[in-house]
Every structure is written in structure tokens, then in C-alpha cells.
Amino acid sequence: MSQTPRVWRKFTVKSKDGELKLRIQDMPSDRLNDFIDICMKYFIPQETCNKTAGIYKSEEALAESREFVTRMINDIAKSPHNLLICCLDDDPEVVGEIIGASITKVDKKDDPERNLNFTTKTKEVGASFAIISKLISRYNALKDHKLDIFLNDRGVVVNPKYRGLGLAQMFFNVRRQICHDIGIPLTGAWMTAAGSQKAAARDGWETAYEMTYEDFGKETGIVFENVPPICKYMTGKPLQM
Template structure:
């Protein structure tokens, strides 16, 4: 694994013992592990994925994993690790990030034009939300950092690890020459963390309103998992 950045190290108490954690750009040799974490936990827990049971929709799941792999290979994702008692390291969180222009590049690659129905429902909602505000006009930037998901594995939730990962985007933006990070946060937990990290709303809509505006995108029982979706930004001075 590549050398970690000590400036992004923090400590948390885990099962009565203080453990060292750190956030860094996702190393090459950990990319497959990051995809496994998303397949196992993000697809199971994210509200829209959960609503349409994406985990059992093989066609949509395979498409999403393929998109995720291309996004990760933009080499701008973040990962959080813990140092274990035996000196080994374990990945505990992943945030798949990329420059906003990469989305179009990925979608123009062979194999991405035909989107399965389940995945298309999610993409259509995300695209609708994003187009409600013209980011270049609102924030005076042509390019910015964006993301397709942040996940903390269950054993390490409740420790504000997601907040540390979101805060590390400042470092990532500096490395990429960007001054803005923009993300659509779909779950109440991630929305609270985004607020703590200093993110502000560009667009905030209830899922009920979204389904009225986009009746073709159906998310059964979505209100069991989340009430609102928020497109949020932070400007790094």
C-alpha cells in the first residue's frame, strides 16, 4: 500500500481501545477491495438502491459495478483505513470521487449506453436534481469534484469516520486543482455529516416531490429509508 498522509490521521476509541485511522487517496492495490465494499454494503444500505432492491437486480448491479470501477480508475477516490493490533491495515470506508467531466467520458465508453431499468431510474433522478441549478453559473466554476457514493462498513459506523472522509476532500481538491466539491446526498446520515463538514444546499427536494416531478422513476417505500435528497456543495477558499 502507498504511504499514508500523516496530516489526515485521527484516533477513535473502538471496543475500549484507542485506534489510529487515516484517510488517503485510494491506493491502486485496494481498488478491488473498494468495489467489494460498495457491492456488499452501499447497494444494500443506500435509500434508492434499497428501495428498488438493486442488490437482487443482477443486470443493474453489474452495470453499477462497471461504472464504479471506471469511476475509481479516475484515481481520485478516498479511503479510510484502521491500524489493527497486529500492525495490519483494514479499509473501513470508501468515497468514490471524480472530476465532474469524467461522468460524460465514462458514459461514452462502449457498454454504457444501454442502461438497465433499475440503474436508469437512479441515474435519471440524479441527473434531474443536478440540472435544477447551473453549477458553472451558481458557483462560477467549470469543473469540480463530485462523487457517486460514500460508505462506512457497519463495524465502524457511529465514529464520524464519514465526516473525516468528507473533510479530506479539501486535500483531494487541492491536489486536483479544484476549489469546489458537489455531491447529491441521498440518506439522512450522509446529509447530517455533510452539514457538519460545511456543505450547503444547492437543491433540496423530498422524495415525494421528486416522484411527482419524475413519475417514471418509481422508488417503492422510499420514505421508510429517507425523506429528502439534497444536492450540496462546499467552496474551498
């Protein structure tokens, strides 16, 4: 990410601690470790697939997850606008505390199929990849919409202290702006949690595919606990600007 990070959105929210000035921008290259840290602290332990696999219970699995996340982010960072942060905006010249992160990747029709069936060191990481692989096999937006290019999700996370302020919805909205600006006809994501489903719906995303966690559990042999009734794949069209 050698080019100057782009600021996509500046906005103000009201929290219980008062008014907060925030911005969403491309991740600066010198904040890579902070980006990885927020993914490891909140996304890996709390995202439904990873949580169900029990990664947060094992130090070995957490260490393996960090290796995977670091490789993924370093690879994705080679292309612009794939890694976004939400940070405090008290000083426009300073990237403040990172309180949220979004990861996307531009997929193309002729790209090799994403394959998560590789050898892992820990059973927990293997279980997480198995769940994600099952999700991926359920729905393919590129094929279903007959697209040549697509902005695909790799995760979104918000520090729990700042949840309920609309930050996930803002990330989803910025993804749609990216689609508009660089000419991608659609973006999409598996919404495995109720919060992400509601945030995407508020931003105008549509449900392209859905299934009950009960049915998904029967297919995978996994008991999903503390999940919404439905797991959804949702898509968002480019902003009209």
C-alpha cells in the same frame, strides 16, 4: 495511480470495542478489488437511488452494477486523489482493513455533459440511472457558481460496523483539503441520506439546493421509502490552512 499513495489524515476514534487508530489515504493500486468490494457490499445495496431501484434484489442487477462500478473506478483511478480509503492504522507500513471509501472526480467547465441515458441490461440498473439523471438535471454546481473546475462526488460509503464514528465527516473534510491543496474552489455532492446530510453539515458544508422526496417522487413516478424528508445538494469550500 503510479505515484505513492498520500496519507491525508491520521486520527483516533472511540468505538464500543475500544479505541481505533485510523487513517484516510489515497487508494493503493493493489487494493482496487477491495475498494470495489466495499462499494458493492454497502453502497450499491444501501444508497438511496440504488436501493429504491431495487438493485439489491436482483443477482443480475448486482452483476451489472459491479461491471459499471469497476469501469468507473478504473477510469477515475487514472487521476490522483480521486479514490480515498479509510483503513485501520495498526501498522503504518500496512494498509489494514478498508472500512470506508470515497470517490470524487474533477469536473471542468468544458467537459461533455454527464449522460446516464444509455442502454442497460437490467431494469433495476436502468431505474437507478434514471433517478440519478433526474438529480443531475436539478442542479449543476459548475454552472450555478460559474466555475471552471469543481471537485464532484461519485459516492462515499462506510462499513456499517464503523458508522457513527464521524468517518463520513472526515471524508468530507479531506475533500475540502484536496480542494485547498490542488487549487479547486469548491466541492459538492447530492446528500440523499440523513447521515450524509448531518455529516456534511457538521463539517461546514452548505445546502445549495434542496427538494422534498415527496415532490421528487411525483416528478419521477417513484415512491421513496425510508428516506429523510429532504434531498439536498451540499457544497464545501476549501479548508483554510
